[in-house]
Amino acid sequence: MKPKKIVLVYTKPKYPEHRLTFDEVISTLRHLKIDFRLAERSKLDKKIFLGANLVLVVGGDGTFLRASHYAGSIPMLGVNSNIMAKVGFFMQCDRKDFREKMIKVVTGKYSIKNVARLQAAIDGKRVDECALNEFYIGPVPAYSTYNYILDINGRKEYQKSSGVLVGTGAGSNAWIKSAGGVKMPLDSNKMQFLVRELNINRLMKPKMKKGIISGKIKIISKTGGLLVADSVSKEYPLKPGSVVAVSLAKTQVRFIKM
Numbered sequence: 001m002k003p004k005k006i007v008l009v010y011t012k013p014k015y016p017e018h019r020l021t022f023d024e025v026i027s028t029l030r031h032l033k034i035d036f037r038l039a040e041r042s043k044l045d046k047k048i049f050l051g052a053n054l055v056l057v058v059g060g061d062g063t064f065l066r067a068s069h070y071a072g073s074i075p076m077l078g079v080n081s082n083i084m085a086k087v088g089f090f091m092q093c094d095r096k097d098f099r100e101k102m103i104k105v106v107t108g109k110y111s112i113k114n115v116a117r118l119q120a121a122i123d124g125k126r127v128d129e130c131a132l133n134e135f136y137i138g139p140v141p142a143y144s145t146y147n148y149i150l151d152i153n154g155r156k157e158y159q160k161s162s163g164v165l166v167g168t169g170a171g172s173n174a175w176i177k178s179a180g181g182v183k184m185p186l187d188s189n190k191m192q193f194l195v196r197e198l199n200i201n202r203l204m205k206p207k208m209k210k211g212i213i214s215g216k217i218k219i220i221s222k223t224g225g226l227l228v229a230d231s232v233s234k235e236y237p238l239k240p241g242s243v244v245a246v247s248l249a250k251t252q253v254r255f256i257k258m
Helices: 016-031 061-071 098-106
Strands: 005-010 035-040 054-059 076-080 091-094 111-115 118-122 134-138 146-152 155-161 164-167 191-195 210-213 216-221 225-229 236-238 243-248 253-257
Touching: 005 016, 005 061, 016 054, 016 076, 016 098, 054 061, 061 076, 076 098, 091 098, 091 253, 118 134, 118 225, 134 146, 134 243, 146 164, 191 243
Parallel strands: 005 035, 005 054, 054 076, 076 091, 076 253
Antiparallel strands: 111 253, 118 243, 134 164, 134 225, 146 155, 146 216, 164 191, 191 210, 216 243, 225 236
């Protein structure tokens, strides 16, 4: 694949290293005579990506996650704008090696990794964003208790907790891992769920705390709450009685590996 039209997703450069990286990316694209369109992270829209065959992301993992909500099946290449400040799990290059790796993209010397993401529906209506890392379903405000029924492939349990994380193989390296989950293969076609700060007492002894599963997870809210994708999407409110269903999405994120 030779890039013919690139969408360059970026965060506004606030620091010198970020500015240097951004300038290097622009300079390289112009040198290689590749058409590109700038798209600032906070102003993304699916229309921006129409006709593109490559998405470049300059920033960190948060910007990559945000762009993945709009990129669909377009291959993505992440450029870490500051390796001293950003982990860059999804980023395959930085300012110093971007030109070298972009030339490899132009000449077809790369591979594409397909990574699962999740889709969610609230009361049967699909939410706009698919999650590359995880969906969080929990209380509002965050310090209150969330009451719900957890339904995993028909097995149900009433619970009270600080919320539920449902994640992918990619997400198993992020929030779920920090919360006590396990690392999964990046290209896993299964989901991992983890209940945060589960209420266990003499009256309630729930057992469905975490696990790796196939199929579908449902959460039936007994109190109000919210759902958010990758901690960067808009927040979707949940009412008492709302039913959230999470499953693997049909489309995967395709990101360039070198």
